[in-house]
Amino acid sequence: MCNWNTYTYDCGCLEVRLRDRCQAKLADDDMDPCLRMQRVREEWRYHQGTLCDECQRRRRRRAGPGGEKGSGGSVGGSVLDWGEVASRAHAEAVRLAQSRSPDM
């Protein structure tokens, strides 16, 4: 199975990145994750304490040119429960694995 790092952000978004490929995949040169089980774990979760790129962009666009400076503003900063994060991260990992499959 392939292992994924999970990055969580203050905005509630998350991102997953491939951490280790499973043994079956290590044998071949292809860097893509396989379509077998994708695994996320709480130890591999890294909370970024900031907004994700996407939300930062959106926020800047909303502020307009010359608008809001700095990161300012409260985003709650609440850290999501791992159970919820895990299911979203897993779904994302599966989606990524599938989107990289050669028969797309």
Ligand SMILES: [Zn+2]
């Ligand atoms: Zn795998």
Ligand SMILES: [Zn+2]
């Ligand atoms: Zn976000």
